[in-house]
Amino acid sequence: MSGQVPALDVKTVDPTLVAGHRSSLWRDTLRGILRQRSAQAGVVILGFLLLIAVFANVVAPFGSEQDLRYPPISEQVNRLAPPCIHLLGCDTSLPQHAFGVDGNFFDVFSRVVYGARISLFVGFVTVGFAIVIGTLIGAVAGYAGGWVDNLFMRLMDVVLSFPSLILAIAIVTVIGSGLIQAQLAIGIVAIPIYARLMRASVLSIKERDFVVASRALGESDRGILFRRILPNALTPLIVQGTLGIGGAVLEVAALSFLGLGAQPPTAEWGSMIGLNRNFIFNAPHLIIFPGIALSLTVLGFNLLGDGIRDALDPRLNR
């Protein structure tokens, strides 16, 4: 994956020379991103999902684990009832459930809505963890070079040599099942991607004139790495990170589907699909709606990531 992200030479400028223009640079970048059709679509989808996630308790008519048979609902509801929306002609004598009712008398719409909160949180935290650790490893390896570089990068090569989901399953086997454990496993598996990306950027930037100048002026290695090089190496990480969030959401959902991530009855989309997989023929709505939500989220991040890449890649910019 990291190899697909081009080096962004044009945007890497000496911050000491253009400090006054930094805000306009970011504004230009944002404008460039929003000019991309795919990014626009991604922003709309993710904005919608983000709003739903933030206001889940307002949007969802019931709790995510609210059994409709018990107070304060106490509804006479049919198990596995199909979607019923009165406005669309559903019999008004039946209780209204936009996405139907599942096998445990939970309102599927409410669970899908609350699932957005979990999935987005999972995506950001997982990729954030991978970026932080990966950046540190890549930056230190790239800047220090020599045996430090060799040690870190060979370790990353080992991790990369395994299929990511298989490796994540192995990690979860060791540290136990659960949503946090699944995030940690997916995060660990993703570290090498960001480490390699950061190392490549650091290797390129550390030979630049402004870095040489800083070194000549007596700035410490730590200062050069964190104040001069890192700010100029972040752009590819942003692109990769945006694309990575969608993948992380999908992989955590896969672990939950297998029973290794979120434990039932947590309203996590992968877990919901897994829990109801045997109803695919007689109550398909239990699979379809969380499936659509999952696809939409991944699509949103992929579109946004593609848009950001297109906007920032100088070779695709003209």
Place this chain on the structure above:
Amino acid sequence: MIVALGLVVAACGGGGPSASASGTGAVPTDVASEEPFESSGTFEPMAWPEEPMDCSFEGDDTHAAYNGEFAQIRAVDESTVEFELCYADVSFLQKIAFSSFNIHDTASLENDMENHRILARPNGTGPFMITEWSRGDHITMVRNPNYWGEAPAFESLEFRWSVDSAQRFVELQAGTVDGIDNPGPDDFAAIEGDSNLTLYEREGLNTFYVGFNNNPKIEGFDNSTNPFANEDVRRAVAMGIDRQQIVDNFYPEGSEVASHFVPCAIEFACTGDEWYEFDPEAARQLLADAGFPDGFSTTIHLRDVVRGYLPNPTQVATELQTQLRENLNIEAAIDVQESGTFIDNSDGGLLDGIHLLGWGADYPDNTNFLDYHFGGGASDQFGDKFDDIVEALRVGATSPEDADREAAYVEANNAIREHVPMVPIAHGGSATVFQADVENAHASPLSNEQFAVMVPGDRDQLVWMQNAEPIGLYCADESDGESLRACEQMNESLYAYEVGGTAAEPALATECTTNDEGTLWTCSLREGVTFHNGAPFDANDVVLSYAVQWDVEHPLHIGRDGSFTYFSALFGGFLNSPAE
């Protein structure tokens, strides 16, 4: 480090005790193609132990008191075996018919036990011989050309598995398998409407229960914090679960709420008082009186494997979680474990909180249900045993008079109701489904379908799809139904259950007779029987097959994890058990 550890664990097949000794991938299992057996030509009758066990042995510094049923097992001659018992056992024939007591070839036991090869390459006398076990995918068996009985009408039998009833159903509809176990409860109507398929309903000779451990054997576990050490708490949970709701919503037709632990179709099963009625008010009061007015937190452990007694495991767990919260203010987290790990943890008494498990009849007798779970030789599944239950079950299992047995089971059932080691929830109806052209297809009430009698149309192969992969094929040390069914196609016991029924009938023995006291059984063995590798079957094979299970100090008492739970549970205990 985590990554490295993960890789090591993954390479070891999950690290749990269920990990296969033979690793992953296709396992070379073709015993028939091995070097031909060469007979030594002499027969020296074996006896185990050399002198009959002192049945009143009360233990010493190194050994625990002996409570077992056997005093000695001895070969009289090549085709006669005697079982000398410490006490009469009215269910003896039904017990020895069970697949945990399959007879294995002496040489195979000696050569394949220590290296665990026997777990994947049983050398039995049954109508099929194993040729391949592709881990995670399928087991292939071929017809035994030297089978002593009627040979199967088709060439090969393949076992496949899927935890998903939907997938099993789709494979059946697509014609890629000939028969499946446990169709989803919501698919019954669709199956009955499909003329290409035939549904065979299976009698609910099973029990699903919610178990508690009153003293888990978890290292460092402080039992003073265990709410389920308190009998009133267990009773409160028993009264706070609406079992009718569970059966109505998650079980197919033909299922019923359990009034007793053992299904009522079994003799003396439903004696004594019926189980507690659902009464959440009284349950909450009982819980408050026990010192938990605000409830407490616990864990529901389960495996996500469909069984006749539990067709929707995770959904039932979720329902139970809801009921505990709503009715008793008990917050329960759900912990889904891998099947083999879960069984091992359960047998080892390593599950705190609540666990969901069940039992399908291996033979239709109270001893199969009650002794296995609550008898003197039972595992640590429910923690410390209850002496009054153990004693009542001992009397029930050893009394030759029906009236005495009935009285004992009244006492046992009432004691179980009083101590509440578990809550019996349901006796689940289930079924098998076969392609309509499969002749002699059936659903066994004991879940031990015999494929050798079936005829899959004009096909040379019959493909069977069950709920899960067998854990091991040395079934002396397995208790999982999926393993037992596979074992039964390749191995045989002295007796066997009739096809599609429950009566015990001669198999490797032509008959077993007892003395007037019921303490000495003499079995005449079928002659001309050979194992899959050509070795002749004789009385020493019987003695050794039992001895390795019975005697803890036998060098071959190894198995998969060495628990041999069926032997201990059904025959009262092991020989030479170490002192506590």
